[in-house]
Amino acid sequence: MVNSTTNSMKTKGGARGRKAELCSRRGAELQEKWRTHTADGSVDIHGQAAAKDSTGGWPAGILLLVNQGLATLAFFGVGVNMVLFLTRVLGQDNAIAANNVSKWTGTVYIFSLVGAFLSDSYWGRYKTCAVFQLIFVIGLITLSISTKMFLTRPSGCGDARRPCGAHTSMEVGLFYFSIYLVALGNGGYQPNIASFGADQFEEGDPREASSKVSFFSYFYLALNLGSLFSNTFLSYFQDEGMWALGFWASAGSALLALVLFLCGTPRYRHFRPGGNPLSRVCQVVIAAARKWNVNMPPAPFGEEDLYELDAKEIEAVTTEGSKRILHSEGFRFLDRAAVVVETTDFAVEGHCAVRNPWRLCSVTQVEELKCILRLLPIWLCTILYSGGLHQMASSSWSRGRHEPRLGVALFIFLYRRLLHPLAAALRRDPGGLTELHRMGVPQYMLVGASEVFMYVGQLEFFNGQAPEGLKSFGSALCMTSISLGNYVSDLLVTLVMDITAKGEQPGLDSGNLNRGKWIGSTSSWPP
Numbered sequence: 001m002v003n004s005t006t007n008s009m010k011t012k013g014g015a016r017g018r019k020a021e022l023c024s025r026r027g028a029e030l031q032e033k034w035r036t037h038t039a040d041g042s043v044d045i046h047g048q049a050a051a052k053d054s055t056g057g058w059p060a061g062i063l064l065l066v067n068q069g070l071a072t073l074a075f076f077g078v079g080v081n082m083v084l085f086l087t088r089v090l091g092q093d094n095a096i097a098a099n100n101v102s103k104w105t106g107t108v109y110i111f112s113l114v115g116a117f118l119s120d121s122y123w124g125r126y127k128t129c130a131v132f133q134l135i136f137v138i139g140l141i142t143l144s145i146s147t148k149m150f151l152t153r154p155s156g157c158g159d160a161r162r163p164c165g166a167h168t169s170m171e172v173g174l175f176y177f178s179i180y181l182v183a184l185g186n187g188g189y190q191p192n193i194a195s196f197g198a199d200q201f202e203e204g205d206p207r208e209a210s211s212k213v214s215f216f217s218y219f220y221l222a223l224n225l226g227s228l229f230s231n232t233f234l235s236y237f238q239d240e241g242m243w244a245l246g247f248w249a250s251a252g253s254a255l256l257a258l259v260l261f262l263c264g265t266p267r268y269r270h271f272r273p274g275g276n277p278l279s280r281v282c283q284v285v286i287a288a289a290r291k292w293n294v295n296m297p298p299a300p301f302g303e304e305d306l307y308e309l310d311a312k313e314i315e316a317v318t319t320e321g322s323k324r325i326l327h328s329e330g331f332r333f334l335d336r337a338a339v340v341v342e343t344t345d346f347a348v349e350g351h352c353a354v355r356n357p358w359r360l361c362s363v364t365q366v367e368e369l370k371c372i373l374r375l376l377p378i379w380l381c382t383i384l385y386s387g388g389l390h391q392m393a394s395s396s397w398s399r400g401r402h403e404p405r406l407g408v409a410l411f412i413f414l415y416r417r418l419l420h421p422l423a424a425a426l427r428r429d430p431g432g433l434t435e436l437h438r439m440g441v442p443q444y445m446l447v448g449a450s451e452v453f454m455y456v457g458q459l460e461f462f463n464g465q466a467p468e469g470l471k472s473f474g475s476a477l478c479m480t481s482i483s484l485g486n487y488v489s490d491l492l493v494t495l496v497m498d499i500t501a502k503g504e505q506p507g508l509d510s511g512n513l514n515r516g517k518w519i520g521s522t523s524s525w526p527p
Contacts, residue, residue, distance in 0.1 A: 038202045042269040056200035056269040061215055063264040064197040065222040070257035072226030074140060075186045077234040077250035089151055089158045095497060102490035104179060109483030111187025116476035120469055121276045125196040126268060129189055133258045136185025140251035143178035148244035151175060159241030191475035194219055194459055200269050216459045221412040274469025284361050284369045287337035294339055306338035308363045325367035334369060337361040368467045375465055379477050385454055386485020411449050
């Protein structure tokens with residue numbers, strides 16, 4: 001009897017030991033998988049967890065940086081001398097040409113919202129980048145053909161000496177169709193390539209997290225190097241009247257960028273799209289409005305007093321690209337959307353109670369909207385900076401001078417290698433200067449430096465603060481601030497011209513670029 005009991009105890013002890021050993025081995029396997037695979041939800045081209053050694057990282061990041069540089073070269077090959085094209089080839093006045101360029105440039109970045117919406121909601125960043133780059137190439141080819149066949153007549157016109165002849169409305173319409181096709185392609189591509197590049201680095205891995213921060217600086221470096229080459233070489237061809245050749249060079253650069261992008265397909269890491277964000281935002285607003293008279297839990301209250309997804313729902317949402325967000329203070333009126341009212345928030349279907357998403361939202365869903373609302377004041381302040389910068393750039397086009405791209409490129413290297421480590425040491429913070437510190441540098445002290453601080457800081461800030469399912473939207477906020485800045489610039493020029501005009505006397509501009517230069521500088525003074 002004693003022996004049987006002892007044997008039974010040994011058997012149970014052995015079973016527990018084997019179970020503990022199995023659990024330990026399984027834990028070790030999971031830890032090994034975490035070391036070799038990403039743990040942030042990113043997947044490879046086959047939809048499997050992305051392996052760190054064969055996907056993402058700097059090999060994919062460098063390819064995307066080269067892609068960005070070539071695409072920027074192509075875009076600025078069109079945009080940098082657009083004012084000169086409109087005045088010399090189409091015969092428009094300086095003020096009208098500058099306003100048309102402002103509207104076109106603004107539309108480029110408005111289209112970034114279209115690309116961000118499709119990327120975050122349905123297509124994902126890879127497909128969105130590929131589709132809009134293809135549209136970009138088609139627009140440039142159409143522009144090149146229309147310029148060669150219809151606009152630059154007689155041959156060789158469009159330089160400083162030989163103006164071009166009159167054009168039909170159909171020819172001018174084809175030109176505007178092609179440049180707005182270019183705007184759609186470039187605008188839809190830009191915010192997604194920045195976010196897609198950041199996707200190649202896992203934020204939970206300390207080494208890759210530091211590389212992710214550096215990527216945004218090098219991304220803006222690639223942008224400025226591409227612009228530098230277009231300003232240096234392509235603008236020479238166009239200034240000499242070889243407009244079609246310059247546009248064909250832009251089309252070739254964009255096509256090469258697309259080919260390189262597609263070549264890296266097996267190497268990229270992907271995040272699944274998170275569904276339509278507009279419906280999620282509308283659900284929170286409508287649910288909060290419907291519960292305006294509902295009594296809130298006594299303050300202070302936390303997540304235990306509000307509705308959150310259960311484990312099964314969290315898993316389903318996470319596969320779509322979102323992650324759970326903890327409850328935060330602020331915008332407490334929106335928390336009403338997550339207060340449970342059992343009599344109206346659930347409907348019985350069979351034996352289950354199904355939540356009505358237009359009456360009850362999760363804490364994560366509410367916090368997504370809060371994140372967006374917290375970004376808006378910072379975003380609004382950046383619009384005036386972009387407007388002032390565009391005032392300087394548009395007048396520089398008319399003078400034949402351009403933005404200091406070489407200074408911007410050199411300053412990025414100096415910042416990453418010298419200023420960033422120095423600021424990190426002085427502040428005893430490895431992050432160095434925060435995004436808001438960099439965005440608040442007094443503008444025009446050094447235009448190249450201010451661009452680096454503002455736009456790199458914007459990319460990092462909006463991409464980092466946006467919810468997981470809205471990363472492209474965060475990057476698009478940076479682009480739309482440039483867009484609205486262009487519209488502000490356009491509005492300023494129009495208002496000043498109308499207000500200062502007296503009878504037949506022209507307004508402040510009147511062809512004299514030295515007049516009115518303070519308007520842009522005062523509008524972009526740090527708020």
